[in-house]
Amino acid sequence: MxxxxxxxxxxxxxxxxxxxxxxxxxxxxxVWCEVSMREYDVLYTLSKCPEPIRLGELNRRVLLSQPALSRMVDRLVERGLVRRERDAGDGRGVLLSLTTTGRAQQRTTGRPHALGVARAMTTTFDDQELTALRDLCRKLAEHEAAAEVA
Amino acid sequence: MxxxxxxxxxxxxxxxxxxxxxxxxxxxxxVWCEVSMREYDVLYTLSKCPEPIRLGELNRRVLLSQPALSRMVDRLVERGLVRRERDAGDGRGVLLSLTTTGRAQQRTTGRPHALGVARAMTTTFDDQELTALRDLCRKLAEHEAAAEVA
DNA sequence: TCGAGATAGATGCATTTGCATATACCTTAG
DNA sequence: CTAAGGTATATGCAAATGCATCTATCTCGA
Missing domain, CATH: 1.20.5 (Single alpha-helices involved in coiled-coils or other helix-helix interfaces)
Structure with a gap:
């Protein structure tokens, strides 16, 4: 033991x-011919946000340095997938959101990707195990999120 | 549901x-002033091997492309932390192992790192949860390892 | 034994990353 | 109202990464 x-x-x-x-x-x-996995991570994170979010906020959810994320957003804006506008309330900040094209791309890539995830996870685990893993991981993530504020 | x-x-x-x-x-x-996290990953993986392993084998356990790993090993050899010798039985391959210095460095970095890991995990989980998480993750890893052979 | 095909690892090169720092804007004490 | 200090993002630059490809070596059937 x-x-x-x-x-x-x-x-x-x-x-x-x-x-x-x-x-x-x-x-x-x-499924990564149009967007890379890391780019998808950004698109997916934005797709979950009901309204535009700050770069800093995005950075909290994506495992990249702030400069790297800033430039990745550059590229996604350049490619027409992400919209970046100055925050009216705080001139330092920017607000990021998906364009219509970006949302479509997220779905196009996300659908087969989600199938792949499901295939891998469901062939390994039964429902009870999936739930247990999900809850343990959420607990860990939330604990860390709380810790980093301090 | x-x-x-x-x-x-x-x-x-x-x-x-x-x-x-x-x-x-x-x-x-x-704790990452001497070796980066990714370098530590390599040193740690080698430290667990009772005998020298191939680059390809190392690559299976470290999430890096083969060329990136090859060059990271270059640097670690350059710094005297890793030994790379041609495999006598197969002239194409190389055998990798830690030098004495490399092993020492792994321990020096690993000790405080392990403490940090333990701090984070034990403040989040009780023993039962730790065991459950460990077993679920092992199951997933093993399932994937088995799948990639096919 | 030889040559075609396979495998292990290294290398060229463009892209991406991170660190340090710059820039722009906000906040607040005085 | 202003200057000092803080915060959000961007940029310069060296280093690391991935993809494609190359080289060297091995394997195996004819």
């Missing part, structure tokens, strides 16, 4: 490995 | 979010 710190590290290592394996599998799916 | 595919995607999204949040937190820990 492993000690608590050991167990904690084993769990984290397992999560890392699972993440890496799944990323590989999903990267191999033939 | 969500459908099965929906549940599968929610679980994956939660895993991704948890991963991203933890990575941010761990990246913020003040």
């Amino acid at each position: 492993p000690g608590r710190p050991r167990l904690a590290n084993d769990a984290w290592e397992a999560l890392l490995t699972a993440h890496a394996q799944m990323m590989r599998r999903l990267a191999a799916e033939d | 969500p459908g099965r595919p929906r549940l599968a995607n929610d679980a994956w999204e939660a895993l991704l979010t948890a991963h991203a949040q933890m990575m941010r937190r761990l990246a913020a820990e003040d």
Whole structure:
């Protein structure tokens, strides 16, 4: 019976490995010709927002440095997928949202991608396990989100 | 009650979010001055191998493209942390292992890093949850590892 | 034994990333 | 109202990354 710190590290290592394996599998799916996985991450995050969000807010949800994200948004704006407008209430900030094209692209890429995710996860887990994994991961994410404020 | 595919995607999204949040937190820990997180990933993976392994084998466990990994190994060899020798049994391949310095560096970086991981995970989860998360993630990783052979 | 095809790893090159820092704008004490 | 300090995003630049491809070596059937 492993000690608590050991167990904690084993769990984290397992999560890392699972993440890496799944990323590989999903990267191999033939759906990333129009937008890359990282770009999709941005499009998907924006697609979930009912209204425009700040770059900083987007940055909190996407694992990229602020400058890298800023430039990725440049490219997506250039390609007509994302709209970037100055925030009227705070002239420093920008407000980001999907264009109609961007939303369409997100759906076009997202549909087969979601199928791939579902295929991988449902062949591995039953409903109870899926729920357990989802809840554990949400708990971890929320705990970290709360911690970073402090 | 969500459908099965929906549940599968929610679980994956939660895993991704948890991963991203933890990575941010761990990246913020003040232990990455000597080796970066990705370099540590390589050193750690090698440290777990009882004997030298191939670049391709290492590549299977580290989420980097083959060329990127090849060059990262270049740099680690240059810095004296990794040994790279031609495989006597197969002249195309190389065998990688940690040098004494590399092993020491892995420990030096790994100790405080592991503490950070333990801090984050144990403040979030009890033992039962840690075990559940570990086992679920291992199951997913193993399922994917088995799938990629096919 | 030889040559076609397969495999392991390295390299050229354009793109992307992160770090440090600059710029623009906001906030607030005085 | 202003200047000092803070916050949001952008930019310069070196380093790292991925894709395509190359080289070297291995395998195997004729």
